[in-house]
Amino acid sequence: MIAYVVAILIIVGIYMLLTVSLDLQYGYTGLINFGLVGFFALGAYGSSLLSLADYPFLISVIFGIFLPAFAVLPLGLLTLRLREDYLAIVTLGFSETVRLLIVNEDWLTNGTLGLPGIPRPFSDLGGQLSDWAFLAIVVSCNIIVFFLIRIVLTSPFGRLLQAVRDNEVTVVSLGKSPLRAKMRALFMGAGIAGLAGALYAHYITYVTPDQVLPLMTFYVWTALILGGVGSLRGCFVGAFLLVFILEGTRFVRDIFPGIFVVEMASVRLALVGLLLILVILYRPYGIFGSPSRK
Amino acid sequence: MGSEAYYINLIVNGVVEGLVIGLSALAINLVFAVSRFPNAATGDFLTVGAYAGFGAQQLGMDNVIVQALFAIMAGVAVSLTSYWAIFRKLAGRPMVAFLLASIGIAFFSRSVLSFFVGHEPQFIRLPMRPLIEIAGMRLQIMDLWLALVAAITVAIALIVLHWTPIGRRMRAISDNSVLAQASGIRSQRVMVTLWAMVGVVTGIAGLIFGIKATVSPELGWDVLLPSFAAAILGGVGSAGGAVLAGVVLGVLQELSTPVLGFSYKVVVSFGVLLLILLFRPQGLFGRRELVR
Numbered sequence: 009m010i011a012y013v014v015a016i017l018i019i020v021g022i023y024m025l026l027t028v029s030l031d032l033q034y035g036y037t038g039l040i041n042f043g044l045v046g047f048f049a050l051g052a053y054g055s056s057l058l059s060l061a062d063y064p065f066l067i068s069v070i071f072g073i074f075l076p077a078f079a080v081l082p083l084g085l086l087t088l089r090l091r092e093d094y095l096a097i098v099t100l101g102f103s104e105t106v107r108l109l110i111v112n113e114d115w116l117t118n119g120t121l122g123l124p125g126i127p128r129p130f131s132d133l134g135g136q137l138s139d140w141a142f143l144a145i146v147v148s149c150n151i152i153v154f155f156l157i158r159i160v161l162t163s164p165f166g167r168l169l170q171a172v173r174d175n176e177v178t179v180v181s182l183g184k185s186p187l188r189a190k191m192r193a194l195f196m197g198a199g200i201a202g203l204a205g206a207l208y209a210h211y212i213t214y215v216t217p218d219q220v221l222p223l224m225t226f227y228v229w230t231a232l233i234l235g236g237v238g239s240l241r242g243c244f245v246g247a248f249l250l251v252f253i254l255e256g257t258r259f260v261r262d263i264f265p266g267i268f269v270v271e272m273a274s275v276r277l278a279l280v281g282l283l284l285i286l287v288i289l290y291r292p293y294g295i296f297g298s299p300s301r302k
Numbered sequence: 303m304g305s306e307a308y309y310i311n312l313i314v315n316g317v318v319e320g321l322v323i324g325l326s327a328l329a330i331n332l333v334f335a336v337s338r339f340p341n342a343a344t345g346d347f348l349t350v351g352a353y354a355g356f357g358a359q360q361l362g363m364d365n366v367i368v369q370a371l372f373a374i375m376a377g378v379a380v381s382l383t384s385y386w387a388i389f390r391k392l393a394g395r396p397m398v399a400f401l402l403a404s405i406g407i408a409f410f411s412r413s414v415l416s417f418f419v420g421h422e423p424q425f426i427r428l429p430m431r432p433l434i435e436i437a438g439m440r441l442q443i444m445d446l447w448l449a450l451v452a453a454i455t456v457a458i459a460l461i462v463l464h465w466t467p468i469g470r471r472m473r474a475i476s477d478n479s480v481l482a483q484a485s486g487i488r489s490q491r492v493m494v495t496l497w498a499m500v501g502v503v504t505g506i507a508g509l510i511f512g513i514k515a516t517v518s519p520e521l522g523w524d525v526l527l528p529s530f531a532a533a534i535l536g537g538v539g540s541a542g543g544a545v546l547a548g549v550v551l552g553v554l555q556e557l558s559t560p561v562l563g564f565s566y567k568v569v570v571s572f573g574v575l576l577l578i579l580l581f582r583p584q585g586l587f588g589r590r591e592l593v594r
Contacts, residue, residue, distance in 0.1 A: 040398055042405075086579045093340050093397060094579065097530045101572040104527060112565050222523075226405055233402070274417040281409030288403050289391060 014139045016251060018211055021146035022204050023247040026228045028153060028240065029200035035238035036161060037193040038173035039088075040096040044201055044228055046103030047076035049220035051202025052209040053110060053117060056126045065129045065210065072206030077199035084194045088187055103222055110217045122216030126209050142211055149207060153200055154240060160196070161240075169193055223277065227254070230280055233287050236294025249295070253279065312556040318445050318514055320552020321452035322348075324545035325507035326525050327532035328459060329500045335476040335539040336496055339400035340530060343384060343407040344504060345522030351377040351508025352517045353415055356424050366428060370451075370509055377505020378498050380411060385497040408523070416519035423516035426509075448510050455506050456545045459499060463541055468495050476539065528555065528571040535578050537585030547586060 026044060033039040055072030059065065083102055087094040110117045117123065130141035160166050171179050172186045179186050209215045227250055235246025257276050287295075326344055333341045354376030355369040363369060384407050392399050434443050463469040471492045474482040483489055511521060532551050536543030551574060555567040562570065578585065 034398075040401065042401075086576060090579065090583050093401065094534075094583075096401060097340060097534070098575065098579065101527050101530070101568075101575060105569050105572050108565055108569055112563070223409070226402075226409065229402060229405075270421060271417055274413040277409050277413035278417070281406045281411075281413060284406030285388060285403055285410065288399050288406070289388065292395070292399065 011136060011139065014136075014143050016255060018139075018143050018146050020247055020251045021143070021150050022208050022211075023228065023231060023251055024150055024244055025153060025200055025204035025207070027231045027235065027243040027247045027250075028157060029197040029204070030228050030232050031238065031240065031243050032157060032160075032200070033193050033197040035232065036166070036173060037169045037190060038092070039190060039193060039197075040092055041099050041194075041197065042096040042225060043099030043101070043103030043106075043222075045220050045222060045224040046099065046106040047080065047198040047201035048205035048208070048224065049103070049106050049110065050076040050079055051205025052215050052220070053123070053205075054202070055206035056123050056209045056215050057116070059127055059210065060123065060125070065127070069203065069206045069210070072209075073199045073202045076202035076205075077195050080194045080198035081191065084191050088190050100222065100225075103220075103225060107217055107220055107222075110220070117217075120217055122214050122218075124214040126213045126215065128210050128213050146207055146211075149203060153203070157196075157240065165189070165192070223280070226280060226284065230283055230287070233292070234283075234295055239294075242294055246294070253283070308560075309557070312559065313553055314441060314445050315514075316553035316556030317549055318448050318452070318510070318552070319556065320549035321449055321456075321545070322507045322511045322514070322548070323525060323528045323532050323552050324548025325452060325455060325503050325510075326529040327536060327544035327548045328456065328541050329503045329507070330529055330533040331536070331539055331541055331544045332459075332463075332472075332496060332500055332503075334533070335541075336472060336479075336493070337389065337400065339397045339404070340533070341500075342401065342404040342526065343411070344500075344529060345524075345526030346408040346411045347377055347381055347501065347504035347522065348508035348511060348525055349415060349519060349522035350380045350411060351505035352426075352512030352521055353419060353424075353508075354505070355509040355512055356426050356517045359426055364429075366513075369426070370506065373505040373509035374502050375505070377503075377508065378501030381497045381501030381504065382494065385493065389497075390493070412519050412523070419519070421519060423518040425516055426512045428513060444513070448514060451506065452510055455503060456542075459503060460541055462499065468492065472496055524568065527568050528552075531571040531575040531578075534575060534583075535585055537587040540585065540587040543585060543587030 026048065029047075030041060030044055033041050051072035054075040055068040058068040058071050063071075079102075083095070083098050087098045111120055113119075128138065128142065129145065130138050132138075133141055161169070168179065168184055168189050171184075172189050176186050179189075208219075212219075231246035231250035232243065233246070234249050235244070236242030254276065257272065257279060260272070260275065326348055329344050329347070330341055333339070333344075351373040354372040358369040358372040363372075384404075388403050388407065389400060392403060428444065434441055434446075461469075463472060471482065471487045472495070474485070474487055475489055475492055479489065507525075508522070511525065515521075528551050529548070532548040533544050535551065536545070536547035551571055554574065555570050558566065558570045
């Protein structure tokens, strides 16, 4: 039971990082990233490949952070001068392209079979203890990211980001460059998503293209709007709720034993779709949010 | 001669597939022109249409016209329901609310379908027709029929949009919705017509794709990205441009297969999309849409 709770907490921690990354981009800067999973995938595969080539854990993870962070820059340059939905479409296309590359470029990624045997730090501690150690890594990453983002958001730059979100014309008229601010938000967000991917890969110890389906992006969107957009505390609430719901669907099969695993995937997809629609219709400011807070 | 015939075949396939992409891009642009959001559920409307055609076949109706009626009805039903139950209630909300709701609709409809019909690809079987020869090229007569149906659908949509009173109202709302309402245009009625049109177009597109390829729950998702690319290439909000761009993309995708393989079709569309955004973000026939 304890082992299960630790495993769940690690997954929650990884989703928290993703939700914070999206909140930085959408909640604080107004950028619609529909390809979050692409940056997660680059982080996961980038870090795994280095790690499998015997580079140390820390170097691999840092590579997993910077690979997606630099990959997002050309996408931003192309789309940010245009209307806001172009970024959504382009990032969505980007994440599918990344996934197709992973599926097809066997020489690098081992295709649909995935990369097995990714080393996990502290694995020599053995079973239970190594899980606890990994949880400690995930929690410390969350704390570091949380404080870094707090510092960024309360700095003049953070106020610039929120100003870009609220009124871009004003920002321009004050002589600031919204493009540069947005590029930085994209860069940081993609890096955090990459970190989440790297941690995930080293925790699960294998990566496959099936782990980086577009659905995951919208899991994170669901978590973000469940918890409340534009609040870091909301990210944590949202990630918890999301994993609670996703894990909860596991037990549906205990109640209705007739449902097959494949059908379970459908049920889960339906649930996320329905949840997205309902939250947007009835609780646009999150489960606990109110319009006045923003 | 052999390789020539191969390439001609690729081009014909590309045109048919391109017309499907074009129809789907047309549906995207219709919604975009009036409601100002890229409808990510468009692909899954196609899937619903394809399964309705397949369902008609399973019920023993082998007539393509009956199957098409089923596909159209299913397309209209899912499109109108989405509008009435969801998009209508989001009026006045930011674009991202519409966009996320459309993703929700896409996931929901796809998962409901796959729950009941499973994930195995299905086939819509039509009676075999002989190959015909035109100017030395051997063509499948079915492809010509499918292309013709797609072209007629496009023509009707364009005629409705440009030569009927309801189409004029649609364009009026698209240009300036406040002014249109002030001049006494009932936007509700126009919107219902618009979404019904979207349903017809996507239903037919889905059936054509189902006949040409296979019917699976992921059908629409695979068409969605090329359709977005076509909608942007054609010029956001431009109906005719979207169809033309769809055909261009369809042919490019097919011609890329000998070099890049089948799995990179979507990537080709994505590459074209990036090139358009780099060199001509307003598309071939669109107005420039910069950040305001």
